Amino acid sequence: MPSVDICFSPELLPLYRLEGKVAVVVDILRATSSIVTALAAGVTDIVPCSELDECRAWAAAGYLTAAERDGRQAEGFDLGNSPFGYLDGVLPVRGRGVAITTTNGTRALHLSLAADAVIIGAFLNLAAVAEFVRAQNKDVVVVCAGWKGMFNLEDTVFGGALAERLAADFDTASSDATLAALHLWQQAKPDLADYLLASAHVRRLNSLEANQDFEYCVQLDTHSVLPIWREGRLVVNA
């Protein structure tokens, strides 16, 4: 029976062997929620970049550019890290590619590329993630982006929610990290938004825009799109 494990920080990823496994990269607030939203809104492909300059350079290739540093949109870029950038209609995104760089999410993604398959998870597309992982029938590691390398609650609770969905067909009891995430998800599940409102990261995002983003990112199963890593970019799995 394949197993579910959860890596609470990219800093711990060297301890996990990703070869032969599926990696689910998660950065609920807000990178992976935005990526799901962007692809669902008709963006053709997403190129994750580590540096602002690398991201900016993609504009010459016709890409929109999205950049966030320390929770804010970086100057001189088309978009920040808010999913509403792809929804508000100000900027037509359908049929465009987007180059994106974020504080934590991009790093987690790049460190996960040793896996057989690398997909993007968010509460928004939880069902699609669970369906893909179940069909692969391989060990899965949830890679939490965390906050500057530190544990965070929202990515962990996502890991618990995914483990619950997989529990019938996967071993969810061999890893203490998975057990802890499942227990935290049990507490969070009755009112996810309320539960996460207590978290440190959520309080860091304390602004009108951020509150709107937060309410959006804690919705479950609203998008059926599954972003997957193919040839250097994220595209819709088809």
Place this chain on the structure above:
Amino acid sequence: MPSVDICFSPELLPLYRLEGKVAVVVDILRATSSIVTALAAGVTDIVPCSELDECRAWAAAGYLTAAERDGRQAEGFDLGNSPFGYLDGVLPVRGRGVAITTTNGTRALHLSLAADAVIIGAFLNLAAVAEFVRAQNKDVVVVCAGWKGMFNLEDTVFGGALAERLAADFDTASSDATLAALHLWQQAKPDLADYLLASAHVRRLNSLEANQDFEYCVQLDTHSVLPIWREGRLVVNA
């Protein structure tokens, strides 16, 4: 108001600034539970060693030697990592020093020495730890030894138990790690042994000796001794 933070793995410790803070090193199964037990049984001082050879060399200075690798007593040493080694009367320990090396606990301790004060925590001496930390009135970081760098449940739940004891006088809500540990402790508290029996590490220790150790290590507030780091060794805080 000083804060409580929890570091889930020695691998994450470089992200924490320990200067000016109190570090509580915890390796419930079994290193720190054994250290508390040893000092309570009259051991004069404990020298933590990284390597087996370094540990063995202390025998020439009249020290007892204790070594564990992968959960088992290493060959050629006086003691393993079981707290009962200090209790069963087979080996007289009162008035002796002990050189000790363990898989995870020694590493966590050595990485914590930048802190203003480094103390040893276990469920056995939880009240003594809380009293010391409260009197210091400084930020505290619980350093979980984990299992080969991975998150484990028993050290984390100890962090939650300590945070609960400190909650009236310390900020326990600014760190997601502390919030998660508090939530897990709330679930574990009604029956700590039963809760931890589900954990991966506990199942690894599945033997008669290990079961006896486990039942012993999950007792709360049975020892008033507080091991503290002074001049290269652990002694009773006085």
